[in-house]
Amino acid sequence: MRSTSRAFLSLYLRLREAYGPQGWWPLPSMAGARGFDSGGYHRGSYRWPRSPEGRFEIILGAILTQNTAWTNVEKALERLRRAGLVLPDQFLQVPARSLARFIRSSGYFNQKAKKLKAAARVFSQPGFLEPRSAPSREDLLSLWGVGRETADSILLYAFGRPVFVVDAYTRRIFGRLGVFDGTESYDQVQQKFHDLLPARPRIYNEMHALIVEHAKQHCRATPVCSGCPVSLSCRYFSASS
DNA sequence: CGCCAGGTGGGAT
DNA sequence: ATCCCACATGGC
Numbered sequence: 001m002r003s004t005s006r007a008f009l010s011l012y013l014r015l016r017e018a019y020g021p022q023g024w025w026p027l028p029s030m031a032g033a034r035g036f037d038s039g040g041y042h043r044g045s046y047r048w049p050r051s052p053e054g055r056f057e058i059i060l061g062a063i064l065t066q067n068t069a070w071t072n073v074e075k076a077l078e079r080l081r082r083a084g085l086v087l088p089d090q091f092l093q094v095p096a097r098s099l100a101r102f103i104r105s106s107g108y109f110n111q112k113a114k115k116l117k118a119a120a121r122v123f124s125q126p127g128f129l130e131p132r133s134a135p136s137r138e139d140l141l142s143l144w145g146v147g148r149e150t151a152d153s154i155l156l157y158a159f160g161r162p163v164f165v166v167d168a169y170t171r172r173i174f175g176r177l178g179v180f181d182g183t184e185s186y187d188q189v190q191q192k193f194h195d196l197l198p199a200r201p202r203i204y205n206e207m208h209a210l211i212v213e214h215a216k217q218h219c220r221a222t223p224v225c226s227g228c229p230v231s232l233s234c235r236y237f238s239a240s241s
Numbered sequence: 242c243g244c245c246a247g248g249t250g251g252g253a254t
Numbered sequence: 255a256t257c258c259c260a261c262a263t264g265g266c
Binding site: 243244245246248249250251252253254 | 255256257258259260261263264265266
């Protein structure tokens with residue numbers, strides 16, 4: 001257990017060294033603002049959003065990015081923001097049909113419009129956008145359109161809860177590394193990270209962001225192993241070289 | 242072109 | 255419980 005934990009930490013540090021700080025979660029509304037880059041990523045040390053608008057933007061993004069490239073999500077968030085839709089109450093005033101038009105670029109727009117309405121209904125309740133009194137994981141999972149990954153993204157990135165986010169990239173990368181065989185459930189994969197990493201939102205945040213970056217740069221659907229920072233501990237690389 | 246992208250819900254088996 | 259499919263745009 002201890003040695004495996006050290007291996008995980010070592011992997012984390014390797015990725016951290018290779019890709020640098022990631023500054024997640026991106027807030028497109030903050031693009032170009034002081035301390036943010038043109039994509040709305042933080043520069044330097046990350047801080048969780050202090051405003052309800054910021055936290056709700058993360059919630060919107062977490063839903064809109066389901067099985068969708070982030071660039072398409074950025075456009076949708078931009079359209080929503082320009083329409084003045086930044087807080088839950090405002091979403092409740094707008095029919096799903098209209099919402100769907102704003103978020104067209106993010107794909108699955110009819111479904112996602114419905115999901116945004118469901119989220120708006122919950123987060124319009126007093127205090128629900130405050131970290132002190134945010135909804136539980138169970139509350140979030142009961143929402144139509146919010147599954148485990150989306151719930152955990154909201155808990156970690158909007159509210160700073162120590163919950164590790166498991167996505168398709170996590171399974172792909174750690175599957176190739178030889179840690180998982182592909183049969184594990186979401187909760188089993190998550191449990192492994194909870195067991196082997198320090199239970200700190202900071203670490204979970206950065207690890208997940210690094211996983212996404214690594215999946216994009218090297219551990220793609222068709223792997224690009226040349227220059228991979230963790231190839232030496234990778235079963236797939238060993239087997240294919 | 243076809244594949245892929247920070248999934249989820251619902252229905253069939 | 256698990257498998258299969260619909261949902262949809264945009265970039266490479």
